[in-house]
Amino acid sequence: MSTTEKAARVLKSLKDEEWRTLAGVERASTGYGTPDAGRVSRMSRLPSERVGFATADLERKGLLMRKGRGFALTREGVEAMALKDYVKKDLIFALGAIIAKGKESDVYEALTEEGTIYALKLYKIGRTSFTSVRKRRGSEDAAFRSWMTANYDAARREYHALKMLEGLSPSFPRAVAYSRSTVLLEEVSGVRLSQRPALADHRAALGVILGLIRTAYLKAGLVNADLSEYNILTDGASFWLIDWPQAVAASHPNGADLLMHDILNVTSFFRRAYGVDADAQRSFDFVTGGSRTM
Numbered sequence: 001m002s003t004t005e006k007a008a009r010v011l012k013s014l015k016d017e018e019w020r021t022l023a024g025v026e027r028a029s030t031g032y033g034t035p036d037a038g039r040v041s042r043m044s045r046l047p048s049e050r051v052g053f054a055t056a057d058l059e060r061k062g063l064l065m066r067k068g069r070g071f072a073l074t075r076e077g078v079e080a081m082a083l084k085d086y087v088k089k090d091l092i093f094a095l096g097a098i099i100a101k102g103k104e105s106d107v108y109e110a111l112t113e114e115g116t117i118y119a120l121k122l123y124k125i126g127r128t129s130f131t132s133v134r135k136r137r138g139s140e141d142a143a144f145r146s147w148m149t150a151n152y153d154a155a156r157r158e159y160h161a162l163k164m165l166e167g168l169s170p171s172f173p174r175a176v177a178y179s180r181s182t183v184l185l186e187e188v189s190g191v192r193l194s195q196r197p198a199l200a201d202h203r204a205a206l207g208v209i210l211g212l213i214r215t216a217y218l219k220a221g222l223v224n225a226d227l228s229e230y231n232i233l234t235d236g237a238s239f240w241l242i243d244w245p246q247a248v249a250a251s252h253p254n255g256a257d258l259l260m261h262d263i264l265n266v267t268s269f270f271r272r273a274y275g276v277d278a279d280a281q282r283s284f285d286f287v288t289g290g291s292r293t294m
């Protein structure tokens, strides 16, 4: 069972005091090191005796771990808090099947009471290094904090980038909400372009994708900065540009370079996979509004 499935499983069994304890540990660990029981008690506004019981239960359930005299959230703990947040806000009520397991994230289906299916992306940046670093005492507090920061930041950044793109095109998945290391997205269909699916018109497809990069650039002032055939989904007719946590403002000092890099990734993929010849500089001029055709 994955951390996410474990988190979903224990969700209903947690008492209010346990949630408050988790929240106390979370609040205390983003700013300082691993909080001890006294600090958790102050942060959660629970008597230390209650914190003692709650931490023991949470540790047993795998949501909290002991580090020296302090406590730290586990990945399950973080994900349980995120899931609880979405449930409390009536955004989702159950976790569905896994959609994809990536290097930096896992993506699950999440279901609403009305039967809508969202894509829940859970960041796992540093999945392996976190565990190995954990064994080396001393650097563990810093490693844990940077793990939390990296994943919380990625989710927040992706949410904000997608909000900037909202309404510009159905090809940018709508971001519904974010919490901790997770972001809740509109589910889109299709396979990765890297699988080289059959497309009706290769050149037209490239035109559509460049048009989307152009819309993001000109209308939202955003460069994806990690665009490639792996972050484009398609059902053969429509295209979706996904994966936006590293997006930068068009005005960023490296904005133009990053944009050119995205464009080169896409045009060279179309050349390799579909034999479409497109000039990267012309494509760049089109995307940046210098010309009206690619």
Ligand SMILES: Nc1ncnc2c1ncn2[C@@H]1O[C@H](COP(=O)(O)OP(=O)(O)OP(=O)(O)O)[C@@H](O)[C@H]1O
Residues within 6 Å of the ligand: 099, 100, 101, 102, 103, 104, 105, 106, 107, 119, 121, 173, 185, 186, 187, 188, 189, 192, 230, 231, 242, 243, 244
């Ligand atoms: N909104 C979505 N709707 C449906 N599926 C999605 C959505 N977002 C992501 N996915 C699926 O999850 C996969 C990984 O998503 P994404 O590229 O955003 O994350 P990642 O961390 O870069 O993962 P990877 O390391 O595999 O590239 C996608 O290839 C796709 O299969």
Ligand SMILES: [Mg+2]
Residues within 6 Å of the ligand: 102, 230, 231, 243
């Ligand atoms: Mg990706």
